Amino acid sequence: MSFDLVLFGGTGDLAWRKLMPALFQAFRHGSLPQGGRIIGVARDDLTDDAYRALIRARFDEVELAKRPSAEEFSRFAALLHFVRMDLSKPADYARLASVLRERNADTVVMYLATAPSLFTMACEQLAAAGLNTPNTRLVLEKPLGHDLASNRAINETVRSVLAEKQIFRIDHYLGKPSVQNLFALRFGNSLFEPLWRRETIANIQITIAEDLGVEKRGAFYDQTGALRDMVQNHALQLLCAIGMEPPINAHADAIRDEKLKVLRSLKPWTPETLTQHVIRGQYTAGTSGGEHVRGYREEPGVDPQSNTETFVALRTEIANWRWAGVPFYIRTGKRLAGRDARIVVNFRPAPHAIFRLPMGAGNRLVINLQPKDGLELHLFAQGQENRAGAKSAVQSLAPVQLDLDFDKRFGSERVGAYERLLLDVIDGRLNLFVRSDEQEEAWRWVEPVLDHWRSDSSGPRPYAAGTWGPSAASAMIARDSHCWSEEC
Ligand code: BG6
Numbered sequence: 001m002s003f004d005l006v007l008f009g010g011t012g013d014l015a016w017r018k019l020m021p022a023l024f025q026a027f028r029h030g031s032l033p034q035g036g037r038i039i040g041v042a043r044d045d046l047t048d049d050a051y052r053a054l055i056r057a058r059f060d061e062v063e064l065a066k067r068p069s070a071e072e073f074s075r076f077a078a079l080l081h082f083v084r085m086d087l088s089k090p091a092d093y094a095r096l097a098s099v100l101r102e103r104n105a106d107t108v109v110m111y112l113a114t115a116p117s118l119f120t121m122a123c124e125q126l127a128a129a130g131l132n133t134p135n136t137r138l139v140l141e142k143p144l145g146h147d148l149a150s151n152r153a154i155n156e157t158v159r160s161v162l163a164e165k166q167i168f169r170i171d172h173y174l175g176k177p178s179v180q181n182l183f184a185l186r187f188g189n190s191l192f193e194p195l196w197r198r199e200t201i202a203n204i205q206i207t208i209a210e211d212l213g214v215e216k217r218g219a220f221y222d223q224t225g226a227l228r229d230m231v232q233n234h235a236l237q238l239l240c241a242i243g244m245e246p247p248i249n250a251h252a253d254a255i256r257d258e259k260l261k262v263l264r265s266l267k268p269w270t271p272e273t274l275t276q277h278v279i280r281g282q283y284t285a286g287t288s289g290g291e292h293v294r295g296y297r298e299e300p301g302v303d304p305q306s307n308t309e310t311f312v313a314l315r316t317e318i319a320n321w322r323w324a325g326v327p328f329y330i331r332t333g334k335r336l337a338g339r340d341a342r343i344v345v346n347f348r349p350a351p352h353a354i355f356r357l358p359m360g361a362g363n364r365l366v367i368n369l370q371p372k373d374g375l376e377l378h379l380f381a382q383g384q385e386n387r388a389g390a391k392s393a394v395q396s397l398a399p400v401q402l403d404l405d406f407d408k409r410f411g412s413e414r415v416g417a418y419e420r421l422l423l424d425v426i427d428g429r430l431n432l433f434v435r436s437d438e439q440e441e442a443w444r445w446v447e448p449v450l451d452h453w454r455s456d457s458s459g460p461r462p463y464a465a466g467t468w469g470p471s472a473a474s475a476m477i478a479r480d481s482h483c484w485s486e487e488c
Contacts, residue, residue: 002035002105003426006096008122009113010040010051010082013216014141016058018172019113022418024059024068027076029415031423037103039081041096051082065413087114087122093129100131109425111139119144120157127161139168139425142233143224147450148443155436168425169439173234174432175417175424178373181406182241182343183255185367185375192365193246195347196322202362203327203482205344206238208369209336211288213465214310218301225308227280230332232446236263237434238369239328242343243318252430256438263441267317269448276479278449279461279472281311283335286465293335293465307459310334313473314449315480327480331473335465341369344485355380356396366485377402 005023007015026032040051056073068076083099085092100108110126112119119140126132138158145151158167173179186192195201208230214221221229240259247254267273284295297304311333318328347363357380364378380397407414415423424432461470468474468486477483 001033001107002103003033003107003109004037004039004100004103004105005109005111005422005426006039006041006083006100007111007113008041008085008087008118009111011042011044011046011054012113014113015040016055017062018418019111019422020055021059021062021064022416022422024064024076025416025419026423027079028068028072029419031415031419032079033426035105036079036426037081037105038079039083039096039099041083041085043084043086045084046082048081052077052080055080087118087125090125090128093125093131097129097131106135107137107426107428108133108135109137109139111141111425113141116141116143116145116154119154123157123161132161134166136162137166137168137425137428138162139170141170143228144169144439145443146224146228148440148447151439151443155440159436164436165430167433167436168421168430169434169436170421171233171237171434172417172421173237174434175419175421176369176373177406177410177414177417177420178341178367178369179238179241180420180432181373182238182367182369186241187246187250198323198326200347201326202346202348203329203480204242204346205329205331205485206235206242207344207484208235208238208332208341209338209468210332210334211336211339211466213283213288213293213335214296214299214302216300218299220301221310222302222306222308226310226312226332226334227446227449231312231314231330232442233434233439235330235332236442236445238343239316239318239330240438242345242367243323243328245322250431252433253435255431256435260435260438260441261320262318263438263445265318265320265323266445267319269445269452273315274448274452277315277476278452279311279313279470279476280309280453281313281333281463281470281473282306282308282460283310283333283465284462286335286467288335288466295465296335307453309453309460311336311460311463311469311473313469313476315476327482329477329482329484331469331484333463333469337466337468339371342485343367343369346482346485354395355382358399361399364485372405373407374403374405376404 009015023038083096112122145154240262243262244258247258282296296310297306313331316328345365349362366376368374378399378401381400383398461472463470
């Protein structure tokens with residue numbers, strides 16, 4: 001099967017850091033179908049060779065399991081081409097069309113790794129140039145809009161030129177091996193299903209912590225904030241994966257229908273929950289990785305008076321029979337104590353205590369997403385008391401842990417998120433992509449929070465870089481008599 005992959009934003013940050021390395025890895029693993037072209041598109045004035053040389057130079061700066069040899073890179077470089085385009089000029093689309101006609105590939109992927117403000121125009125122009133054929137697949141990077149109305153506007157334009165099955169909305173968290181293992185854990189094993197409900201589970205915590213700050217994206221981030229950047233998409237997708245009903249099969253729409261139901265079941269916000277159940281924070285100067293780091297308002301591109309949140313912690317519920325009353329906590333932020341993404345499922349304590357256990361202790365399943373990828377099952381056992389020489393058995397139990405490390409089990413050079421997703425687009429598999437109705441529902445749910453913040457002059461709470469965020473996040477969860485997993 002031949003393919004052309006057209007990468008709009010071909011000299012942008014995402015192309016350098018994620019997409020080109022992922023395409024290279026797919027090439028190295030032999031998974032890119034033969035006979036493909038990767039066509040970078042940008043306004044720069046570059047020849048194919050100059051583009052190849054730029055990519056080669058950037059490969060020295062990114063994470064690759066192994067540096068390519070000159071010979072290996074030159075085989076990959078043969079796939080790379082460059083077309084100079086100004087996305088506002090119809091003549092440039094006509095030029096792209098003629099480049100694509102040279103090959104008439106079976107599949108043409110248009111990857112919009114550009115500023116979202118260009119999506120609508122690019123789609124209209126692609127259609128005007130006749131580039132929306134049945135062979136076309138369109139990939140849209142997040143953020144898709146900045147609220148429900150702008151998200152809808154983009155979706156409407158895109159759907160007016162292409163069928164939904166041709167549209168691949170990326171949430172790269174869905175491509176992570178650890179997130180796919182979450183689906184495997186729930187729907188490939190029967191062990192946990194009977195326990196996966198309100199009667200046995202006390203609360204569920206989703207944490208996506210980053211130790212980095214906003215890096216070079218200050219100007220973008222300042223207009224975005226953690227709620228739009230991480231919660232509306234990545235965190236809610238994780239919540240769906242953990243909370244959804246078993247789909248009837250593994251096809252894209254069966255999975256997406258169930259995720260949509262979760263989003264629709266999220267408890268609506270009330271004035272009270274908006275003030276009590278959502279905490280926003282912003283990092284100030286502190287220490288990260290042993291080094292002093294500046295505060296968010298001092299970051300390049302950021303307004304020195306900015307009220308943009310770099311941290312969010314919130315509590316919600318999925319209002320259905322399985323989950324009614326079970327708190328789901330979401331927490332994400334930049335410049336936190338470490339890079340650590342995990343989902344913690346806290347089971348209720350034993351209903352009747354015949355052993356001595358730490359107060360309120362229950363079993364816990366930890367789904368580690370990154371940097372570790374694995375599972376931990378926290379149990380209690382009678383360890384100390386059974387040692388030789390121990391006096392009469394005091395009936396107290398000690399915490400022990402079953403630990404499954406997927407990197408050790410399967411090797412750490414597994415298919416990365418972007419590699420998986422790019423291959424899925426080329427193959428036309430939609431399972432790991434987000435449907436427009438899911439996206440709209442997620443926007444509908446976060447919008448009251450954005451509105452509330454706009455009218456709340458108190459602004460985000462400060463937290464020192466290198467900590468776990470503002471103490472109000474711990475106070476919020478403590479009101480339910482629970483605590484974040486690193487605290488208890
Ligand atoms: C992106 C956000 O979607 O995800 C970034 O825009 C964030 O701000 C990134 O850093 C986190 O992704 P990962 O894969 O490093 O956890």
